[in-house]
Amino acid sequence: MEKHEQTKALVMIFPISKGDFQSAGEASSEIKNKLLQLGFPGNLIRRVAIATYEAEMNLVIHSDGGKIRAEINPDAIFIEVTDEGPGIPNLHMAMQEGFSTASEEVREMGFGAGMGLPNMRSCASKFEIVSVVGKGTTIKMVIS
Numbered sequence: 001m002e003k004h005e006q007t008k009a010l011v012m013i014f015p016i017s018k019g020d021f022q023s024a025g026e027a028s029s030e031i032k033n034k035l036l037q038l039g040f041p042g043n044l045i046r047r048v049a050i051a052t053y054e055a056e057m058n059l060v061i062h063s064d065g066g067k068i069r070a071e072i073n074p075d076a077i078f079i080e081v082t083d084e085g086p087g088i089p090n091l092h093m094a095m096q097e098g099f100s101t102a103s104e105e106v107r108e109m110g111f112g113a114g115m116g117l118p119n120m121r122s123c124a125s126k127f128e129i130v131s132v133v134g135k136g137t138t139i140k141m142v143i144s
């Protein structure tokens, strides 16, 4: 008899509201817990947790609201982050380590080092970002 393996993807979707520091971090920790439960390797879980946490905080801090979709497959995790604006005027600059437009108030909360996007890129096996000013930003990551 053939060995039965998980073949169907597990999809988790989290809406993230602008300015919601109260629940910030919940989506990434739910994704992390699910991966722990499913027995994924620690190194992969760590990369997914960092990438989704940074994405989640960027939605809270910089976006007008959006969502995170995580698709868990046995051999790869697909993360898609979409928001409803305001978009990023200069993606090249936004991707540089240390670039941040975070307010003084947000910096006092410990954010705004300008490391979120560079961290996402380095945690991901594949990283894609598309942003249109006035429309929104979409990030697609594959972590395997």
Ligand SMILES: Nc1ncnc2c1ncn2[C@@H]1O[C@H](COP(=O)(O)OP(=O)(O)OP(=O)(O)O)[C@@H](O)[C@H]1O
Residues within 6 Å of the ligand: 054, 058, 059, 061, 062, 063, 083, 085, 086, 087, 088, 094, 095, 099, 100, 101, 102, 110, 111, 112, 113, 114, 115, 116, 117, 118, 137
């Ligand atoms: N979803 C988004 N919508 C609009 N602008 C964004 C979005 N994500 C990032 N940005 C812009 O890109 C900049 C860099 O983002 P990045 O996550 O690298 O740093 P940060 O959020 O400012 O600081 P840190 O992530 O270290 O707390 C932000 O300061 C902001 O100007």
Ligand SMILES: [Mg+2]
Residues within 6 Å of the ligand: 054, 057, 058, 112, 115, 116, 117
């Ligand atoms: Mg950030």
